[in-house]
Amino acid sequence: MGKGFHISKTVGIVGIVLGAGALATIIALSVVYSQEKSKNENEVKPTDAATSAPTTAPSNEPWDQWRLPQTLSPQTYNVTLWPRLKPDPTGLYIFTGMSSVVFRCVEKTNLILIHSNKLNMTKQPTLTALGSKPAPTIESIVMHTKTQYMAIHLKDELAAGESYELYTEFVGELADDLGGFYRSEYNETGVKKVVATTQMQPTDARKAFPCFDEPAMKAVFYITLYHDPATVALSNDEVNVTADGTLVTRTTFAPTEVMSTYLLAFIVSDFGFIEQNMDKLQIRIFARQEAINAGQGEYALNVTGPILKFFEKYYNVPYPLPKSDQIALPDFNAGAMENWGLITYRETALLYDEEISSNGNKESIVTIIAHELAHQWFGNLVTLRWWNDLWLNEGFASYVEYLGADEAEPDWNVKDLIVLNDVHRVFAIDALASSHPLSFKEEEIQRPEQINEVFDTISYSKGASVLRMLSDFLTETVFTQGLQTYLDNFKFSNTAVNGTGTGTSLPKSVQEIMDRWVLQMGFPVVTINTTTGQITQEHFLLDPESKPDRPSEFKYVKKYFERKKKSLLFFTKRKPRGQIFHWVLANINVTGYYRVNYDNDNWQRLLNVLQNSRQSIPVINRAQLIDDAFNLAKAGIIETTLALRTTLFLNSETEYMPWEAALDNLDYFYLMFDRTEVYGPMQSYVGRQVKDLFDYFTSDNKCSDLYNQINALRVACSTGNEECKTLITGWFQQWMANPNVNPIKANLRSTVYCSAIAAGGEGEWNFAWEMFENATIASEKDKLRAALACATEPWLLNRYLKYTLDPEKIRKQDATSTIISIASNVVGQPLAWDFVRANWEYIFKQYGGGSFSFSNLINGVTKRFSTQFELQQLIQFRDDNTHIGFGSGTLAIEQSIERTNANIKWVEKNQEAVLEWFKKPSYL
Template identity: 80%
Template sequence: MGKGFYISKTVGIVGIVLAAGALATITALPVVYSQEKSKNNEVKSTDPTMAPSNEPWDQWRLPQTLSPKIYNITLWPRLQPDPTGLYIFTGLSSVVFRCVEKTNLILIHSNKLNMTKHPTLIGLGGKPAPTIESIVMHTKTQYMAIHLKEELTAGESYELYTEFLGELSDDLGGFYRSEYYENGIKKVVATTQMQATDARKAFPCFDEPAMKAVFHITLNHDPATVALSNGVIRIFARQEAINAGQGEYALSVTGPILKFFEKYYNVPYPLPKSDQIALPDFNAGAMENWGLITYRETALLYDEEISSNENKERIITVISHELAHQWFGNLVTVRWWNDLWLNEGFATYVEYLGADEAEPDWNIKDLIVLNDVHKVFAIDALASSHPLSSKEEEIQRPEQITEMFDTISYSKGASVLRMLSTFLTEKVFTQGLQTYLDHFKFNNTVYTDLWEHLQKAVDSSGTTLPKTVQEIMGRWILQMGFPVVTINTATGQITQEHFLLDPETEPDRPSEFNYEWFVPISWTKKEAVQSLHWLLQKTGDGDQWVLANINVTGYYRVNYDDENWQRLLNVLQTSRQSIPVINRAQIIDDAFNLAKAGIIETTLALRTTLFLASEMEYMPWESALDNLDYFYLMFDRTEVYGPMQTYVGNQVKNLFDYFTRLTNWEDVPPGHTDQYNQVNALTVACSTGLEACMTLVKTWFQQWMENPNVNPIKANLRSAVYCSAIAAGGEKEWNFAWEMFEKATVASEKDKLRAAMACATEPWLLNRYLKYTLDPEKIRKQDATSTIISIASNVVGQPLAWDFVRANWEYIFNQYGGGSFSFSNLINGVTNRFSTEFELQQLIQFRDDYAHIGFGSGTLAIQQSIERTTANIKWVEKNQKAVLEWFKNPS
């Protein structure tokens, strides 16, 4: 599944889309591959509050007695409401399964489906099937339990036939309804999202990833509608979007990426076609249904005049991520959700490789450091983090499965696989990967199967490692966290220690490896790059500066003795080009986080930003801004804020002037990351009150308000301009933005305006906006939680958003589903600024008050927020005075 909110599984690979006159196709890519509610009195229902027993229907995992082979499914969604206003679908399903062990019980997943006819069972081996004695629906564990009078025979095959009815609701899960308006006419789309445990809402099924089967799907639909299923490459979307050419960019890059992965995996694309469709309502970023990939509109549609460079990058990386899954995840599938990290981490890593193939001038592979490595460090440094791979028994319930779709699985998974590929070499890595895919195609695996194939590749290549692949990687996979490697250049000693943002906390989990890792260290003295080493003793380095973890290929932080820190600071000030751009970003990120953990002084970390006054590269600036954002979160309600604004404004002035000379704010810089840095220059200059910047954005926004049909603001700059102008304005500017939001037909433009309206500084405007998030006619359900988070990121809006979430938690939880991928983001987002004892007690009270309702996929986020707030309180108490003095007199 694409990042965004953050698939691959047996029935999760099934994708179905049916639209009422709403879809159109554009030219096929020149790549061809050969290859009504009712109740059945005979069906009983269990009380979900009943105490669980040891019976199989009270367990979260299916027994291994039955193995599905073939499904034949017919679905008929009604795209018009019935007389009661309800949208429904009906269906027929027959599943052929083999009995592995004799049993008198058929357990099959079914959630929110009403059986409209008594299920029937027939034998396919010449003998009649046992008679069905009773059927019981277990709503808590989401099973239909079919009790038989006699036992099924091991080795025999049977066919179970069911007829059912379900609601085609707008809850964004299972078989659901999406609506939008085109030329004033309401359009209805029936579509699917079955990751991770929602296929059971569409039809009865054995809904576990190891229960792979062949699916034959029939859709009943009106001839005026378009029906799509998994099995010519085509792009589908709203007719208006297709007519505007918004699918052309996605179409142009899909072919090159598919060809790249065929070569990378050394396996031909396994299906005859690959359709991609943009949906108006979609909770995740995308879903890699085999042969029919579904996307949010912002992850697939691009408008040359309106969409930004960032939008373009998101489209190509999400497409690459989903296409990577067609092999790694669909062709070969992990056995259970505890190994989700391998599926999603791998796709996250190689999405950069596929995107680089389609856009080779972007140097996009470097951005994994900012987008994934640095991002996940912040989570994995908490004592409440978790290992990449858990025990199967720890991941059972649907909400536990959903929690696995987090930053650890995606970004840490990608980071450690990138590290593995680097120290093995890409040649050895891909060789092992190719034999793994060939050996396990159309089957299921556990992550150690990949280690075995990589080890074979290592052995055949003659590569020397200090331990086996499994021994090295076991420490990165089976224990949470990562090390900080400390290099003492005076003595040559190198040590490692488990890095925790709050060193006084204890990890939630014990580790059989005692939180020690086999660490591959690449390092340089002066400007000569040295070879790879494995955490060994080194000789003293005298007065030479040393820099470790070149290009941040290793998943660890680096600390040095004071003298080497000073030497690195001097190099940054006098000859920063001696240090690779990625490592200039790394030095900043490591220093700030080492300071947060109390390992080095906070003023030392702040000194790593001094060289930015002359830095014009994107990665160091972005790293600095990401880390200074923590200072804004902690201090934008204190006396530190003024001096900090002055310092940051002084540092960014040269960057702002540089782009003024280079582009005069009318032209687009030629480089991919230069375009990002132009946005940074404008954003920071305006946020710190630089007069020239404020004049620009106010003038542009006023010109647009005077002539709404002609937007003078360049696509890349719109997010920054909209936010700054709305923050500086009032009700008139906000209402204009809302009007433009409602009229916008390009999804990325709607997203920019939606986020910018959260920048308002009038509390009543923000409170009104918060209420809009509970009205799907104003803010789509897929966007509700991210809108609340945007408001919470505003210092004025944060307490309003926190009050709003607490007051409406039961409604939000029930309406947006306990399995929503965005709950952890919501909880983290509204508590990010917490740094006082009062806020900590409020957070604890929130956890206790709503325990009876639950937090779904946000359960772990609650604990992480409490831990983070506790650490923030300690950090602010310790550092506020020194930080204030430094910003007053930076040196």
């Protein structure tokens, strides 16, 4: 056990914690605060306990490297923290702490390197030997802010095989930066309240206490929290001892399992909770008391048990902890975080209101819960060795989240949605020359901003798509058997790809196939010539003239076909006069991660089938044909007019997936042409195609049909359908007349709000803003926040953009997505682009270094770019801000430049033909 508070009486707690060093704490934190404001990012001001590293050129010294040396191995931590939920006299929120880490010396060394970021040591660290030999004397301590190390130089060497204990006391700011140990604020019944909470992944545990902050450096953690008696403390494990006092309470938690630092969590709040027990496992949902009282946690509580049981069976491993806590936070940067035993969520990702939340909210909640619960085994029990193999964690969870959600909601056919949500989504990124493989070399991912960049669509959605393909290839039974063996072999430890695509021992033929999908970037287009029977493949690039950063061979689909022949099916139909009519459709249900092209004759046959007997083609493949055709056309492989003809059958289609695939691809046409003469004829065509769907307007309970209602309403209104516009403006005016009664159905609110605000003016906008400010349900606030970006008055959008710089109006977690929503509006796009350029330094400092979603901002404000002038602006923006940096958006800006180049070429080549087609669509 390490050093900590060993006090049995409340008076002792209050006396030491409140009395000793309170003034010193405030002074010390002032130093930390000034360091953060300092313009010199490479230096820290010295304190009594440590000196700062001089500003010198990088060296080969260990403290100038981004990875820890393998000389020390942590065993246990004893961490005590006290977050202050009220500001000190200087206006700062702080936390104080003490930590001892017991580590074993693997190789003799006279240097202790341990991560520490934005912490100020308030007392000289001490080193104690736990064996027979005395500990070396500490010679000096240097803080290296660039690499985020505290370097402790020793006069003599630590002995290999011996164990030592390092004890530190420190103070940090409980800032609102959404990383490490931070604060979240909210108002309840007119009272401002503060929550102390955490987000450690990937590299922010070091902001909470000094630690060996790498995923392979697993240890056991003993956590103690001091907090106000009116609050509750939570951590990864169950409460061991609680000592209540008049002024402060001490809560000590049971020791954790062996785990990584990035999975730690500790929270202090006055939240309420609901609970149930499943086979002696305690399941709890925490949230603001108001949300709990309103029953918003009930749905999450009801689905958690069935999903946990499913994964216990799926993994063939019992849930490894005594409790499963899930908590909804008002301020949270990611969607959710899989902290072991204490999963944190945005409120929109966990809380559901039967009357106000939509069916889409419900589906999102159940899939996110399944994703995070999947991690409790795959990621937490067995952990990646380093962030270069993040896809092993996130790709797997992104695949099995659909299986877990399907267990909880078997009537929704949710498993099919992986094709739209992940496969088609990631194709758009992986078809760029600036894409990257699933697995990097370790040396390519070193700095925190590089690590943050790996949390992208490739790791999540391509990982899910490739694992789904592997499961289909092997059969689900064989796949799960291999998975169970994997978990059994590596539990409580770490694993990596190590040159193979799966991190497990697979037959050589399977390993050879998977290596090509994992270690190569991109994917192939498979071309099938139905006349000759020849099948060929090549790297699919949206811009065939671009040069891939990592050229690939793409010689792997043939073996996939040989093993999984059902992916290539031939259909034969006999015409009335006895003629044989053949058509070929490959990649049934899109289980393979590739696009398919055909000879022109087969395309014509498939178009005929879509137009005359679409039910002959599975629903997923109707969506696939549309998505493949449009993207093949973007790459110049087939004619754009052929792709447009895949939408002709939609005037009689009522299924969600084909419509969604078509609208996703037509959105690109709107981005390219909504400022040109193509826009009018395109609107007319799409309006005609959607009319029957709007009239159909089914109320079936099937999840996908409900989604198609939304599509029908959105597209009909946006293309000028007068009946639709009358409907939505009428509903909105009713609501404005009686704000206490909202007549708009929950499933339709996003579309109705946006359409009504777009059709209205300042009055509608101001009303929606007032409803946004007063909304107490997070999903409703999100709908209104997005809809406010639909305004067509530039001055309203400019005002809204300014709101994103004010956390009192738009929470930091929502700022970037709000700017993206404004940029999605054709009126707002140039305003958002100008705004981002004018405020880049501020935006970058607020969100650039640590936000997983920050790259979306750059892509979001530039996705409409399709002219040389816009390309030059983008390049100039990159060059002008190199000295500031782009953080986790570094790759995104290169992808935006590449995408803009491709857009320019495509528009120049296709605008005239597209205009003529929309003027007179070529019906079959």
